[in-house]
Amino acid sequence: MSTTEKPYHHGDLRAALLDAADALLDEGGDGAVSLREAARRAGVSPTAAYRHFADKEALLAALALRGFEAFGAAMAAAVAAGDAPPYVARGRAYIRFALARPGRFRLMFGPLLARSAAHPALLAASRQAFLALQANAGGRDGALRGWGMVHGLAHLLLDGAIPDEGSAELLIERLIC
Amino acid sequence: MSTTEKPYHHGDLRAALLDAADALLDEGGDGAVSLREAARRAGVSPTAAYRHFADKEALLAALALRGFEAFGAAMAAAVAAGDAPPYVARGRAYIRFALARPGRFRLMFGPLLARSAAHPALLAASRQAFLALQANAGGRDGALRGWGMVHGLAHLLLDGAIPDEGSAELLIERLIC
DNA sequence: TGTACATCAGTGAACGCGCGTTCACTGATGTAC
DNA sequence: TGTACATCAGTGAACGCGCGTTCACTGATGTAC
Numbered sequence: 059m060s061t062t063e064k065p066y067h068h069g070d071l072r073a074a075l076l077d078a079a080d081a082l083l084d085e086g087g088d089g090a091v092s093l094r095e096a097a098r099r100a101g102v103s104p105t106a107a108y109r110h111f112a113d114k115e116a117l118l119a120a121l122a123l124r125g126f127e128a129f130g131a132a133m134a135a136a137v138a139a140g141d142a143p144p145y146v147a148r149g150r151a152y153i154r155f156a157l158a159r160p161g162r163f164r165l166m167f168g169p170l171l172a173r174s175a176a177h178p179a180l181l182a183a184s185r186q187a188f189l190a191l192q193a194n195a196g197g198r199d200g201a202l203r204g205w206g207m208v209h210g211l212a213h214l215l216l217d218g219a220i221p222d223e224g225s226a227e228l229l230i231e232r233l234i235c
Numbered sequence: 236m237s238t239t240e241k242p243y244h245h246g247d248l249r250a251a252l253l254d255a256a257d258a259l260l261d262e263g264g265d266g267a268v269s270l271r272e273a274a275r276r277a278g279v280s281p282t283a284a285y286r287h288f289a290d291k292e293a294l295l296a297a298l299a300l301r302g303f304e305a306f307g308a309a310m311a312a313a314v315a316a317g318d319a320p321p322y323v324a325r326g327r328a329y330i331r332f333a334l335a336r337p338g339r340f341r342l343m344f345g346p347l348l349a350r351s352a353a354h355p356a357l358l359a360a361s362r363q364a365f366l367a368l369q370a371n372a373g374g375r376d377g378a379l380r381g382w383g384m385v386h387g388l389a390h391l392l393l394d395g396a397i398p399d400e401g402s403a404e405l406l407i408e409r410l411i412c
Numbered sequence: 413t414g415t416a417c418a419t420c421a422g423t424g425a426a427c428g429c430g431c432g433t434t435c436a437c438t439g440a441t442g443t444a445c
Numbered sequence: 446t447g448t449a450c451a452t453c454a455g456t457g458a459a460c461g462c463g464c465g466t467t468c469a470c471t472g473a474t475g476t477a478c
Contacts, residue, residue: 071421087346089266092464103423105466110421114465169264172395184396202397203384203410210387211379218349219361220379233380248454269431280456282433287454291432 072110074100079121083161088168093117115170119177122170125162126183129155133190142235145194149208149234152191156212157226163212208234249287251277256298260338265345270294292347296354299347302339303360306332310367319412322371326385326411329368333389334403340389385411 078099082091093114094104111117136151137144156163167184174181188205195201211233214220223229255276259268270291271281288294313328314321333340344361351358365382372378388410391397400406 093466094464104464105424105468106422108422108466167390167394167396169394172393174395185398188396188398199410202388202406206386206388206391206410207380207384208387209383209391210385210389211383212387213344213390214383214386216349217344217346218351219344219365221362221365229379233376233383270433271431281431282435282457283455285433285455 071100071102071106074102075107075110075117076121076124079117080124080162083121083165084159085161087161088164091118091121115176118165119170119180121162122165122168122177122180123183125159125166126180126187128159128162129166129187130183130190133187143194145204146234148191149204150230152208153212153215153230153234154227157215160216163216167209248277248279248283251279252284252287252294253298253301256294257301257339260298260342261336262338264338265341268295268298292353295342296347296357298339299343299345299354299357300360302336302343303357303364305336305339306343306364307360307367310364320371322381323411325368326381327407329385330389330392330407330411331404334392337393340393344386 075096078096079091081099082095091114093107093111096117097104097107100106107117111120132155133148133151136147136154139147141147142150170177171180171184188201191205191208192198192201195204211220211230215226215229220229252273255273256268258276259272268291270284270288273294274281274284277283284294288297309332310325310328313324313331316324318324319327343357347354348357348361365378368382368385369375369378372381388397388407392403392406397406
């Protein structure tokens with residue numbers, strides 16, 4: 059749907075660059091994103107990106123922000139689907155999102171966030187994600203424990219640290235309930 | 236104690252390089268480690284490292300392995316201290332280790348592990364870490380939930396994602412019990 | 413309706429950088445006889 | 446005890462690479478009168 063890899067045609071180059079960078083993110087992780095390669099994939103000269111982003115970090119921040127939006131939408135959709143109590147549905151959606159878009163997921167909670175003073179919008183987005191998780195969680199500490207669990211399982215699954223379980227999906231349904 | 240930054244003197248260059256790389260790991264994370272900079276810090280020419288490691292990935296793998304050893308020791312020491320039931324003590328030690336040595340922690344469960352076919356020793360080490368956690372955990376699924384929780388809280392704390400709580404140490408004691 | 417001008421998105425050459433890795437080498441240490 | 450030789454750890458010059466970023470530029474689009 060969204061990440062076409064063709065050169066853009068008179069469209070919105072900013073969006074095309076973000077799409078390209080997004081793809082890089084999922085292919086090679088954090089360090090695989092470069093302005094030059096994103097421009098290459100968008101079919102544009104190496105320096106065109108500077109029309110739309112102050113520097114590389116600005117591109118990454120925009121990417122992370124976009125990630126949080128998609129993330130929030132995915133969680134809301136999972137709750138709306140009503141297949142499980144809201145709290146359970148959100149937890150499962152959290153892990154599924156991470157597995158589907160590992161690069162995005164890692165960037166969202168990654169090094170940029172640690173330097174959050176420079177990226178207040180990012181910090182706000184992550185706070186909001188936590189607030190959403192907190193609903194129906196049985197208090198703040200319970201919410202933190204739950205957040206920790208889904209966040210940790212997501213990372214462990216992504217890193218291949220969990221001894222083989224067959225399907226990750228089954229594991230998610232068994233553990234998050 | 237271990238990570239001296241002085242040029243080594245006729246000692247074990249391999250260990251000196253690992254120490255230097257370890258320091259880089261904690262200063263700048265995964266991507267901040269370079270053979271050249273490690274050699275520089277060890278006071279040695281840029282290519283000396285190739286006497287001791289086949290390539291950069293071999294250095295990183297050795298670093299991760301060393302990390303798992305320190306990690307196992309930290310968990311065992313925490314249990315032996317007896318301040319809390321073993322399962323609780325291990326969980327707390329897990330998070331404390333991550334906070335004390337973020338670079339190590341991230342590397343241990345990071346990208347190398349995902350390509351574990353190339354690094355069987357690493358995979359074995361992470362399996363063993365899980366087995367240790369599993370003791371007194373109330374079954375395999377309970378152990379996975381617990382592992383997820385401590386792993387996730389460690390990451391969230393490292394990334395500054397958890398809204399300020401004052402002391403991380405207090406948070407650990409309150410949540411892991 | 414037509415002309416003059418400003419705005420702005422993308423170009424392409426160029427910079428300096430640090431990196432991983434190779435290669436032939438030097439000089440010290442140790443071993444064989 | 447002394448000499449000849451092999452081993453081996455570290456050197457330093459060199460390679461090619463992709464990167465972020467700058468700069469002066471071109472050419473199209475839009476606006477003012």
